[in-house]
Amino acid sequence: MTDLATFLNARFDEAEEWVKKHEQKKADAIDGMSIYAKIPHMQAAAALGAAVSLGAGPADPRRVQRDIEAKRRILVRxxxxxxxxxxxxxxxxKQTLWEMAQPDADHPDFREEWKP
Structure with missing residues (x-):
């Protein structure tokens, strides 16, 4: 199961890289919005664009980071x-780790022999 734990940690690391990239995109969107906010007729469009870019849905970087942290705690337990x-x-x-790995079952490093 150590290999499965290593596999899961690698997927968590990849997800954290996604978070970092999207946090940077969010910062860039906020910087870009400030330019348009100075033009009165562009303020609404800039605000809408920022709201869409920053999102608070399932792909919200803050939510993804909290999810990763929770999964890392489950892995340790x-x-x-x-x-x-x-x-x-x-x-x-073992069953819990196996279930946690299922979303990445199509990853090339995934191994069926990890099934408990």
């Missing part, structure tokens, strides 16, 4: 449970 040696907890932890 699962690793702790696997070290407990208690069969039921070990199985539950």
């Amino acid at each position: 699962c690793q702790e449970e696997m070290l407990s040696g208690i069969p039921r907890l070990v199985h539950f932890a």
Whole structure:
């Protein structure tokens, strides 16, 4: 399961890179908006564009970052449970990591043999 934990951490790292890129895009959008905000008839368009760019939906970088942090905590707890040696907890932890990996099942580094 260490390989699966490594796989998951690599996917979390990739997601954090996405967050960094989109946070930079957000900063650039805010900087660009300030130019248009000085032109009265462009203020509404600039505000709308910024609202769309900054978003608060499922792809909101802040939400994605919180999701990554939560998943990293789950991963650590699962690793702790696997070290407990208690069969039921070990199985539950392995199953949890397996389920966490399913969104990336089409990734070239994903391995079916990780299934508990």
